[in-house]
Amino acid sequence: MSILFEPYAIGKLILKNRFIKSSTAESMAGPDGEVTQDMLDFYEAIARGGAACIFLGHAFVHPLGKASPKMTGLHDDRLIPGLRSLADVIHRHDCFVFAQINHGGSRIQGGCVEPVGPSPVVNPSTGLLARELRSSEIRDIIDAFGQAARRVREAGLDGILIHGAHGYLASLFTSPFTNHRTDEWGGDASKRFRFLDEVYRSIRKAVGNDYPVAIKLGAKDDMPDGLSLEEGAKVAARLAKAGIDAIEISGGILTSAAGAIRSNILSREQEAYFLPYAKAVRPKVGKLPLSLVGGLRSPDLMEEIIMEGWTDFVSLARPFICEADLVNKIRAGRWEPVSCTRDDRCRAGMGREGLRCCCDEEPAVP
Numbered sequence: 001m002s003i004l005f006e007p008y009a010i011g012k013l014i015l016k017n018r019f020i021k022s023s024t025a026e027s028m029a030g031p032d033g034e035v036t037q038d039m040l041d042f043y044e045a046i047a048r049g050g051a052a053c054i055f056l057g058h059a060f061v062h063p064l065g066k067a068s069p070k071m072t073g074l075h076d077d078r079l080i081p082g083l084r085s086l087a088d089v090i091h092r093h094d095c096f097v098f099a100q101i102n103h104g105g106s107r108i109q110g111g112c113v114e115p116v117g118p119s120p121v122v123n124p125s126t127g128l129l130a131r132e133l134r135s136s137e138i139r140d141i142i143d144a145f146g147q148a149a150r151r152v153r154e155a156g157l158d159g160i161l162i163h164g165a166h167g168y169l170a171s172l173f174t175s176p177f178t179n180h181r182t183d184e185w186g187g188d189a190s191k192r193f194r195f196l197d198e199v200y201r202s203i204r205k206a207v208g209n210d211y212p213v214a215i216k217l218g219a220k221d222d223m224p225d226g227l228s229l230e231e232g233a234k235v236a237a238r239l240a241k242a243g244i245d246a247i248e249i250s251g252g253i254l255t256s257a258a259g260a261i262r263s264n265i266l267s268r269e270q271e272a273y274f275l276p277y278a279k280a281v282r283p284k285v286g287k288l289p290l291s292l293v294g295g296l297r298s299p300d301l302m303e304e305i306i307m308e309g310w311t312d313f314v315s316l317a318r319p320f321i322c323e324a325d326l327v328n329k330i331r332a333g334r335w336e337p338v339s340c341t342r343d344d345r346c347r348a349g350m351g352r353e354g355l356r357c358c359c360d361e362e363p364a365v366p
């Protein structure tokens with residue numbers, strides 16, 4: 001049997017195989033961030049299709065951290081029953097589910113809220129200038145992360161995934177490109193790590209030591225004088241020391257060619273584009289469970305990377321939008337690359353009618 005189908009643990013959870021559905025913003029929530037029937041249907045299909053664990057699309061911890069109009073919310077206890085229904089439909093298929101918890105910072109779309117960040121810097125993903133957060137606001141946000149995590153646990157989901165990548169608030173604090181503060185929240189690498197550290201501690205306090213808490217980490221941001229891979233790997237080491245249960249390795253602030261969501265992955269050479277980041281992180285974190293995301297398309301390459309020890313899981317995002325049942329197909333012997341090829345289109349289409357595969361549609365104007 002391929003290692004892709006051998007069980008492996010994250011904290012107390014034994015995942016039945018190595019396939020994780022990586023987070024994709026659903027753009028399907030109700031006006032106050034409620035879970036909808038469309039979300040239940042979308043995720044049940046992926047759970048039924050054989051994934052071991054689903055990382056939900058990012059959800060806001062505080063109303064002022066809502067990044068886009070139809071984003072899912074975790075800011076209010078009234079949202080717990082909807083989240084519980086989501087956990088229930090996923091659990092029917094022997095699949096785990098983590099909520100990705102986030103604050104949009106200055107990566108805000110559709111004029112949702114005021115763009116904010118550690119320092120008044122333009123977010124390269126949106127072109128929006130951040131207003132510098134006051135220390136008291138930073139404290140409130142850290143508290144909101146803890147409260148959101150408590151709701152996730154109460155709703156019966158299996159774990160938390162902190163969004164620590166892609167130009168949202170936590171990654172703005174770690175990067176010297178966007179954090180120019182000279183108070184206790186900025187300066188050297190350890191001070192720039194402080195926000196993430198306190199977010200992690202607030203979550204841990206709210207959910208307890210036995211509940212899985214993972215992070216999607218931007219290990220390098222590719223900005224001038226931004227977060228280097230060396231420092232990103234040290235951030236991973238600090239989180240491992242603090243007690244994080246797993247790291248999903250990503251990168252980038254921009255969504256451009258060098259960013260987190262690269263398009264036109266049509267050859268093996270273009271696949272696994274963050275593998276060098278995993279190679280930098282692995283020696284710093286020992287046996288901590290890692291998952292690699294970014295352009296993974298060929299099962300034999302996924303198998304090879306796991307066998308070599310660079311990662312324990314593979315996280316796929318766009319391929320699951322295209323083929324909810326791709327894990328069952330691979331298990332049944334379909335070993336050629338997954339069929340997501342027009343991989344720029346679901347992203348462009350998602351704001352309009354909610355997330356769906358747009359491979360067969362003409363490109364939309366984002």
Ligand SMILES: Cc1cc2nc3c(=O)[nH]c(=O)nc-3n(C[C@H](O)[C@H](O)[C@H](O)COP(=O)(O)O)c2cc1C
Nearest residue numbers: 022023024025057058261294295316317318346347
């Ligand atoms: C439509 C869309 C929405 C996304 N939303 C999120 C998100 O909510 N949180 C996140 O961490 N990454 C998000 N991503 C990035 C993916 O999780 C993933 O890192 C990236 O697409 C590369 O993986 P892939 O090549 O398997 O698609 C999104 C990507 C796409 C295409």
